[in-house]
Amino acid sequence: MRTSPEDLRAQVASLAETFSDWEGVSLQAGIDMPQLTVAKENLVPVMQALRDGKFRFAHCSMITAVDHMPEEPRFEVVYGLYSPSCNQWLRVKTHCQEFEEEVPSVTGIWSGANWLERECFDMFGIRFQGHPDLRRLLMPEGYEHFPLRKEFPRDGIEPGRLYRQWDEGRRREGAEEESAS
Amino acid sequence: MGSLIEAPQPQNVGEQGFLTTKLQHLVNWGRKNSLWPMPLGLSCCAIEMMAMVGPRYDLARFGAEAMRFTPRQCDLMIVAGTLTWKMARAARTVYDQMPEPKWVIAMGVCSSSGGMYKNYSVVQGIDSILPVDIYVPGCPPRPDAVIDAVMKIQKKIEQDRSLKFGS
Numbered sequence: 001m002r003t004s005p006e007d008l009r010a011q012v013a014s015l016a017e018t019f020s021d022w023e024g025v026s027l028q029a030g031i032d033m034p035q036l037t038v039a040k041e042n043l044v045p046v047m048q049a050l051r052d053g054k055f056r057f058a059h060c061s062m063i064t065a066v067d068h069m070p071e072e073p074r075f076e077v078v079y080g081l082y083s084p085s086c087n088q089w090l091r092v093k094t095h096c097q098e099f100e101e102e103v104p105s106v107t108g109i110w111s112g113a114n115w116l117e118r119e120c121f122d123m124f125g126i127r128f129q130g131h132p133d134l135r136r137l138l139m140p141e142g143y144e145h146f147p148l149r150k151e152f153p154r155d156g157i158e159p160g161r162l163y164r165q166w167d168e169g170r171r172r173e174g175a176e177e178e179s180a181s
Numbered sequence: 182m183g184s185l186i187e188a189p190q191p192q193n194v195g196e197q198g199f200l201t202t203k204l205q206h207l208v209n210w211g212r213k214n215s216l217w218p219m220p221l222g223l224s225c226c227a228i229e230m231m232a233m234v235g236p237r238y239d240l241a242r243f244g245a246e247a248m249r250f251t252p253r254q255c256d257l258m259i260v261a262g263t264l265t266w267k268m269a270r271a272a273r274t275v276y277d278q279m280p281e282p283k284w285v286i287a288m289g290v291c292s293s294s295g296g297m298y299k300n301y302s303v304v305q306g307i308d309s310i311l312p313v314d315i316y317v318p319g320c321p322p323r324p325d326a327v328i329d330a331v332m333k334i335q336k337k338i339e340q341d342r343s344l345k346f347g348s
Contacts, residue, residue: 139302140267147301156301159266166270167310 011088018053022046033089040077040094044104047092050081051109055088057081060110063117065124069150074098075126079106096126105130123148205344212256212282213338216245216331219255219279221272223262226289226321230261233324245331252278257334259327260311263291264304273310284337286330287313289321296320 012027012034019025019036025046028035038046050057062080073095081090096103105128106113117128118137125146128134136143142162145152161168220230233240240246249255252275264272276285287307290296293316295305307313314337315330 138267140270143266145301152301155299156303158305163266163270166273 015055015090018049018055019046030091033091035091035093037093040096040103043092043094044106044109047079047106047109050090050092055083055090056085057083057088057090059084060106060113060116063106063113063120065120065126065148067124067148067150069098072097075101075124077103077120077126101126102129104128107131122146125149205342208344209339209341212341213335214244215247216243216257216284216334217247217249217255218245218257218259219252219275220248220250221258221260221262221275223260223264223268224291226261226291229321229324230259230288230327233327238324238328240328240331243328243331243335252276253280255279256283257331258283258285258311259288260285260292260307261288261321263296263298264307264310265302266304267302269304269310272307276311282341282343284314284334285311286327286334287316288327288330290318291320293318 012029015034015036016027019027022042025039025042026037028037036046059082060079061082062078064078066076066078068074068076075096075098077094077096079092079094081092082088083090094103101124103126105117107117107128108130114132115137117131118133118135120126121128121131121134122136122138123146135141139147140159140163143159144162145157147156220227222230232238234246234248245257252258256279258276258279260272276283285307287293291298291303292307293313295303297320299305304310315333317326317330319326
């Protein structure tokens with residue numbers, strides 16, 4: 001369902017009331033839904049207020065990130081929130097620098113964010129502080145790279161020795177056959 | 182009416198009812214006509230593999246319809262679909278658990294070469310982790326193409342000379 005520009009303005013105005021007291025929180029209309037930019041230090045209290053406040057954003061629909069290399073701060077973490085009671089979408093963004101790559105976890109607010117944050121960690125290497133079980137989700141354990149980062153080659157990198165230990169015997173045999181022939 | 186009760190005599194095996202052959206030929210004949218496939222269905226190719234076993238294409242005509250979902254009972258592994266790196270370890274374990282002798286069919290372009298998935302998650306050809314006997318092209322291949330692959334495996338088994346005696 002697409003909202004008309006008038007609807008969107010009204011939604012943003014009513015959301016802005018909620019955040020009039022917050023410092024370092026900015027609200028934009030966005031193209032398709034209101035969009036909130038938060039400093040990562042404020043992320044958890046803001047998210048808590050969004051879930052329990054007037055709009056009741058009970059559903060954390062998605063978490064992803066954008067790699068803005070070579071800009072600083074490099075990563076932008078994006079949360080998609082939905083409020084079933086108000087039929088309202090909201091996009092929340094926060095930023096983190098390269099090499100620190102730590103963003104507070106929102107698993108304490110939405111437990112469904114667990115695997116979403118794991119996927120985000122798997123693809124971008126962004127560590128979520130306070131996550132109960134931050135392991136890779138889609139790529140094999142022991143994979144050394146983060147595939148959706150900008151410096152990662154398009155054609156991919158094969159998993160290295162750390163993952164392929166189960167394969168080592170066979171590869172050694174193959175190498176011996178080659179050297180014997 | 183006595184002929185109905187008595188078993189009909191084989192015509193060309195001599196009057197005593199025996200024939201002579203090499204043990205290797207007998208074993209090969211048995212193996213090739215009772216292949217038990219391990220269906221490693223990983224994506225859409227698995228649908229075509231099911232069609233192949235179903236009544237229209239009927240793999241039972243070649244004695245290979247007994248799909249078993251435990252590798253311990255199988256001797257023909259059909260890798261049907263996209264093998265990701267995360268699945269690669271499991272696929273290798275399944276192969277290692279199959280008893281010898283065993284054969285592998287790489288069904289479809291994904292398992293043969295990675296296909297259209299030239300990216301970080303997909304194994305670029307299962308031959309980098311498994312020894313493959315027959316590659317079947319197609320996305321997915323038609324059931325007849327896979328039946329042809331099974332027949333080629335049968336031809337390969339016919340020519341097997343690996344039995345050893347007296348050692």
